[in-house]
Amino acid sequence: MLYSVFILALRSIQRNLLRSFLTILGIVIGVAAVITMVTLGNGATQAIKTQISSLGTNLLMVNPGQRQPGGGSGSGGVPQFTEADAEAIQSQIGGVAAVAPQGRSSVTVVANGRNWASTVYGSTNEWFSTGNWKLASGRIFDLDEQRAGAAVCVIGETVRRELYSGTVGKTGLGNQLRIKQFSCNVIGILAAKGQSGMGDQDDTVIVPLHTLQRRVTGSRKVSTLLVSMQDGRDSAPLKASLRQLMRERRKLAEGDDDNFNIFDTQQLAETLSSTTKVLTTLLGAVAAVSLLVGGIGIMNIMLVSVTERTREIGLRLAIGALESEVLLQFLIEAVVLSALGGLIGIVIATAASYVLAGVMRVPFLFDITINLLSFVFSAGIGVLFGYFPARRAAQMDPIEALRHE
Amino acid sequence: MSESLIQLIDVKRKYGTGASELMALNGINLSIMPGEFVAIMGPSGSGKSTAMNILGCLDTPSSGQYLFKGAHVEALSRDQRARLRRRYLGFVFQGFNLLARTSAQENVELPLLYRGDNAVKRREAATKALASVGLSGWEHHTPTELSGGQQQRVAIARAIVTEPAVLLADEPTGNLDTQRSHEIMGLLVALNRDHGITVLMVTHEADMAAYAHRMVHFTDGKIAKDVANPHPTMVASVDVGQIVST
Numbered sequence: 203m204l205y206s207v208f209i210l211a212l213r214s215i216q217r218n219l220l221r222s223f224l225t226i227l228g229i230v231i232g233v234a235a236v237i238t239m240v241t242l243g244n245g246a247t248q249a250i251k252t253q254i255s256s257l258g259t260n261l262l263m264v265n266p267g268q269r270q271p272g273g274g275s276g277s278g279g280v281p282q283f284t285e286a287d288a289e290a291i292q293s294q295i296g297g298v299a300a301v302a303p304q305g306r307s308s309v310t311v312v313a314n315g316r317n318w319a320s321t322v323y324g325s326t327n328e329w330f331s332t333g334n335w336k337l338a339s340g341r342i343f344d345l346d347e348q349r350a351g352a353a354v355c356v357i358g359e360t361v362r363r364e365l366y367s368g369t370v371g372k373t374g375l376g377n378q379l380r381i382k383q384f385s386c387n388v389i390g391i392l393a394a395k396g397q398s399g400m401g402d403q404d405d406t407v408i409v410p411l412h413t414l415q416r417r418v419t420g421s422r423k424v425s426t427l428l429v430s431m432q433d434g435r436d437s438a439p440l441k442a443s444l445r446q447l448m449r450e451r452r453k454l455a456e457g458d459d460d461n462f463n464i465f466d467t468q469q470l471a472e473t474l475s476s477t478t479k480v481l482t483t484l485l486g487a488v489a490a491v492s493l494l495v496g497g498i499g500i501m502n503i504m505l506v507s508v509t510e511r512t513r514e515i516g517l518r519l520a521i522g523a524l525e526s527e528v529l530l531q532f533l534i535e536a537v538v539l540s541a542l543g544g545l546i547g548i549v550i551a552t553a554a555s556y557v558l559a560g561v562m563r564v565p566f567l568f569d570i571t572i573n574l575l576s577f578v579f580s581a582g583i584g585v586l587f588g589y590f591p592a593r594r595a596a597q598m599d600p601i602e603a604l605r606h607e
Numbered sequence: 608m609s610e611s612l613i614q615l616i617d618v619k620r621k622y623g624t625g626a627s628e629l630m631a632l633n634g635i636n637l638s639i640m641p642g643e644f645v646a647i648m649g650p651s652g653s654g655k656s657t658a659m660n661i662l663g664c665l666d667t668p669s670s671g672q673y674l675f676k677g678a679h680v681e682a683l684s685r686d687q688r689a690r691l692r693r694r695y696l697g698f699v700f701q702g703f704n705l706l707a708r709t710s711a712q713e714n715v716e717l718p719l720l721y722r723g724d725n726a727v728k729r730r731e732a733a734t735k736a737l738a739s740v741g742l743s744g745w746e747h748h749t750p751t752e753l754s755g756g757q758q759q760r761v762a763i764a765r766a767i768v769t770e771p772a773v774l775l776a777d778e779p780t781g782n783l784d785t786q787r788s789h790e791i792m793g794l795l796v797a798l799n800r801d802h803g804i805t806v807l808m809v810t811h812e813a814d815m816a817a818y819a820h821r822m823v824h825f826t827d828g829k830i831a832k833d834v835a836n837p838h839p840t841m842v843a844s845v846d847v848g849q850i851v852s853t
Contacts, residue, residue, distance in 0.1 A: 206723055516704075518721075521698060521765070524721075525685060525689070
């Protein structure tokens with residue numbers, strides 16, 4: 203019985219193609235809107251997470267000064283840090299994975315007869331792990347080079363490309379690179395990270411800390427401390443003890459303001475992604491309302507259709523259709539229509555969010571859950587809003603219905 | 608001694624209550640044998656349509672008994688009557704009542720769908736029924752592409768595709784011109800004579816009623832006259848499939 207009723211429902215949809223299409227338009231738009239919003243929202247969240255984690259996972263950046271800069275150096279007059287600060291953090295604070303003292307300077311680097319304005323960082327090997335850097339080729343510094351401040355450097359992909367051209371991550375290794383007055387040997391090339399919200403991270407040259415201090419800045423100070431936490435650590439307590447330690451080491455009295463600041467990528471990531479999640483939910487909810495409106499549209503058309511087809515229903519009842527069969531036929535019509543609308547909506551949403559994700563430069567993440575959920579929900583709307591018109595059809599008196607003009 | 612196919616015993620049907628109460632049928636007794644061709648006649652408001660609805664199991668009597676093949680129809684539920692209709696009854700209406708934008712074939716298959724027959728069986732039966740009303744080759748035409756006479760033939764094919772015991776025709780020629788009317792009557796006579804289908808037909812046209820073997824006249828909710836027609840209009844024993852399709 204179910205099969206034949208299903209056939210009947212399909213035939214009557216097919217007989218009224220234009221009306222069927224208009225009926226499901228509301229559902230199509232609703233489903234497409236919900237899925238597009240959520241997919242793009244998820245993509246945006248993912249993009250933010252990726253950008254922040256490319257700075258380094260679970261990274262705390264300690265900078266001198268009170269400002270909360272996006273990685274800028276401390277303001278004048280405020281004392282900078284020393285290597286001893288880094289060692290103290292490593293040994294006194296639990297849950298720390300690595301600490302890298304970092305000095306930096308903006309320089310013009312020269313090689314191959316070409317100039318390139320870049321930033322040179324001086325640090326220890328911990329720098330590579332705190333910043334989540336991988337080597338495309340070559341090696342990082344050895345102990346002797348670090349202690350002695352040897353003339354060696356590791357360069358980022360942008361610097362490599364500008365100075366040496368050629369194949370990605372290959373050419374340039376073993377060549378000489380001049381930074382200010384000294385030449386260093388390129389011993390490693392970093393794997394590219396690409397653009398992020400923080401600028402081109404690949405536009406860097408890294409030398410051992412002592413090399414930078416002796417040959418570039420001429421100072422034993424360290425401008426930034428990079429502290430990476432062990433995986434799964436909560437940043438809040440660690441940040442608190444880090445702050446306490448730094449206050450002690452910098453001899454700040456009770457009540458004094460901090461003369462340093464701690465930039466927390468984990469917290470930033472959480473804040474930003476929870477913001478985008480709220481926005482995604484909000485947009486999804488607004489779109490869900492349109493899905494509901496679409497459902498009411500289906501009920502509207504189904505009611506009109508039942509009235510219009512009164513004689514047809516009368517005939518069906520007269521030739522022996524059971525009440526339940528007529529009910530089921532109209533219910534199936536509604537469900538098939540709304541499920542079809544859901545399917546078309548999914549297709550449109552997939553295409554739209556794919557294109558829009560490209561335009562918005564966020565990753566396209568196909569979320570199976572939201573797609574399934576929207577589909578089931580739209581079919582459910584068919585049942586919900588199709589039941590009332592279907593029952594009205596089923597309970598008609600065949601004699602009255604046949605007489606209907 | 609054959610059993611009655613249909614038996615109405617003191618059937619009454621009233622509409623409304625109190626002052627507006629209307630006695631549409633007031634004590635009907637009627638017995639119809641299998642294979643009969645009965646014309647039900649009478650002026651409008653005489654109760655013949657109400658009687659037809661009750662005979663067609665679409666309506667139930669307010670009081671009295673309706674025995675169909677010995678079963679008490681008045682005691683059946685709505686769904687039980689629907690099952691009885693789909694098994695034993697075929698309907699032909701004045702207004703044809705074909706599904707719009709639906710081929711003749713699909714229209715005829717409709718009752719079989721409700722009976723749950725499979726596609727092959729449905730197609731075969733519908734083709735055969737259409738052939739027996741002289742519409743071979745018109746299977747894929749929709750009602751708008753058919754003349755009135757042809758539409759009524761499709762409706763008749765739909766009524767007989769289930770091989771019913773009784774064919775109930777409510778003014779089957781009411782919307783047709785004289786020539787088409789006689790063709791349709793010829794078809795009904797042939798179905799009655801050659802297939803043994805009992806035919807009950809409501810009509811107010813005497814020359815259509817003249818095809819029947821028996822005429823039942825209704826007046827004011829009662830049977831005024833119930834007479835045999837000793838000389839029904841003869842229809843040549845032609846193969847109905849050969850009737851020119853018009």
